[in-house]
Amino acid sequence: MTALRVSYDQFETGSIRRAATSGNRDRNFGMDVLPFNPPYGAYEALSRNTQPQTDASAASTRTGILDSTFFKQAVEDMIRSPIRDRATHLDRVSKELADSDAPLEAIETLIQECVQRGGTDGLDIAVDILCSFGDLAIKYAVRILPGDISRWDAAREFPRFDRKDEVWYILLRAVGRSNLSVNRKFPMLSDCVAKGNESIRLASIQAIGDMGGPTAVRLLKHVIENEVDADIREAASEVLDDLEA
Amino acid sequence: MAQPPTIAHSIGLCTPIFLRKLRNSGSFGFTSTPQTQRARDWLDSIWRVEPHPESPFSLFLVNTDDDFHRVILGIGSKRRSPFSDAYFLPILPCDLDSVGLTPTQIDAAELDCPIAKRLHYHLESNEDQLLKLCTRLLLQQRPKVTLKEKAITMLGPKATEDGCLSLSSSLRCIVSGCDAIRR
Numbered sequence: 288m289t290a291l292r293v294s295y296d297q298f299e300t301g302s303i304r305r306a307a308t309s310g311n312r313d314r315n316f317g318m319d320v321l322p323f324n325p326p327y328g329a330y331e332a333l334s335r336n337t338q339p340q341t342d343a344s345a346a347s348t349r350t351g352i353l354d355s356t357f358f359k360q361a362v363e364d365m366i367r368s369p370i371r372d373r374a375t376h377l378d379r380v381s382k383e384l385a386d387s388d389a390p391l392e393a394i395e396t397l398i399q400e401c402v403q404r405g406g407t408d409g410l411d412i413a414v415d416i417l418c419s420f421g422d423l424a425i426k427y428a429v430r431i432l433p434g435d436i437s438r439w440d441a442a443r444e445f446p447r448f449d450r451k452d453e454v455w456y457i458l459l460r461a462v463g464r465s466n467l468s469v470n471r472k473f474p475m476l477s478d479c480v481a482k483g484n485e486s487i488r489l490a491s492i493q494a495i496g497d498m499g500g501p502t503a504v505r506l507l508k509h510v511i512e513n514e515v516d517a518d519i520r521e522a523a524s525e526v527l528d529d530l531e532a
Numbered sequence: 533m534a535q536p537p538t539i540a541h542s543i544g545l546c547t548p549i550f551l552r553k554l555r556n557s558g559s560f561g562f563t564s565t566p567q568t569q570r571a572r573d574w575l576d577s578i579w580r581v582e583p584h585p586e587s588p589f590s591l592f593l594v595n596t597d598d599d600f601h602r603v604i605l606g607i608g609s610k611r612r613s614p615f616s617d618a619y620f621l622p623i624l625p626c627d628l629d630s631v632g633l634t635p636t637q638i639d640a641a642e643l644d645c646p647i648a649k650r651l652h653y654h655l656e657s658n659e660d661q662l663l664k665l666c667t668r669l670l671l672q673q674r675p676k677v678t679l680k681e682k683a684i685t686m687l688g689p690k691a692t693e694d695g696c697l698s699l700s701s702s703l704r705c706i707v708s709g710c711d712a713i714r715r
Binding site for chain 2: 408
């Protein structure tokens with residue numbers, strides 16, 4: 288895959304080139320694509336971690352399984368908790384995630400539990416926790432990106448609901464709300480708004496609104512000018528109105 | 533300038549109105565999806581989320597702006613920020629009647645605000661009824677209700693003044709008919 292992508296600096300200095308082809312609007316900022324920072328090198332490094340186990344690593348894995356069982360239980364307790372106890376459970380899961388030796392696996396557990404068993408509040412709960420772990424959310428997104436990007440392409444012509452898009456909704460909103468720098472958030476949000484299916488693009492636009500600031504305003508204006516899909520343009524206009532109000 | 537949410541402005545339908553909370557704005561789907569497919573997608577994106585099928589579906593009934601505000605704050609009380617964005621699918625009683633559905637009032641045990649609790653309903657439905665309901669709402673081009681953080685935040689001062697228990701800082705609600713005390 289070509290590693291060309293629009294950077295925050297390119298966007299801010301206005302050096303992104305406009306797509307020359309008419310009828311093919313510049314939704315992808317004139318660049319070939321993806322992936323966001325850290326690029327595929329990080330994904331490959333993560334993949335290399337699956338080496339044959341030694342005795343020591345097997346023991347470590349057993350501890351990991353135990354940890355993940357406790358973490359899963361903590362997440363389940365949080366989902367089922369009454370509102371008066373919710374903040375305590377959110378703090379507990381956040382602390383366990385912060386202390387985890389396998390944070391990406393913990394994030395996967397958190398997201399899967401919230402998506403599968405969290406009810407109408409599940410996505411909100413996961414966003415509320417992960418927004419304190421913006422950097423990890425980006426790393427997890429980089430990890431799952433290769434499995435999803437072809438699905439996004441396939442869903443472009445015929446958008447359908449897919450529960451996997453809810454995972455990306457959580458990641459995008461969490462990154463948008465995190466305290467990471469704009470420079471750090473920008474690649475993921477701009478790449479997803481350019482290359483995602485409709486659901487991903489919508490979540491990206493909301494995350495850009497969460498990010499706020501002048502860069503978000505310029506990015507949303509760019510989307511409004513170049514987006515073909517009316518639903519997405521409308522969503523970007525709503526978020527922009529909200530930011531400028 | 534953001535305005536506090538009202539039924540007239542935010543929903544634009546005649547009361548009473550049932551509200552089904554959406555997990556996110558994408559749950560509502562996209563106009564480019566063929567309607568029959570979108571109705572099927574709604575079964576998964578709007579209705580069949582856990583704890584269903586073990587539990588019936590949750591709805592809130594609003595008759596007045598005050599009801600609406602209580603529901604918004606009650607649902608917001610589950611978040612780290614009680615004023616976070618919220619999305620709803622509005623459903624009229626005639627929509628439910630048309631597919632033979634009748635919601636039952638059941639207090640929302642998880643909410644702290646007694647008024648919001650009482651506005652909670654359970655809906656028992658089979659898949660065929662739900663699909664017919666989704667199709668009807670799509671044919672009528674029922675819009676989703678989008679409530680932005682800035683608008684919801686405007687409910688904060690009054691809720692604080694009232695002592696609404698949906699705010700974690702409140703200890704006692706002074707609203708007549710509520711008078712709830714945090715225990």
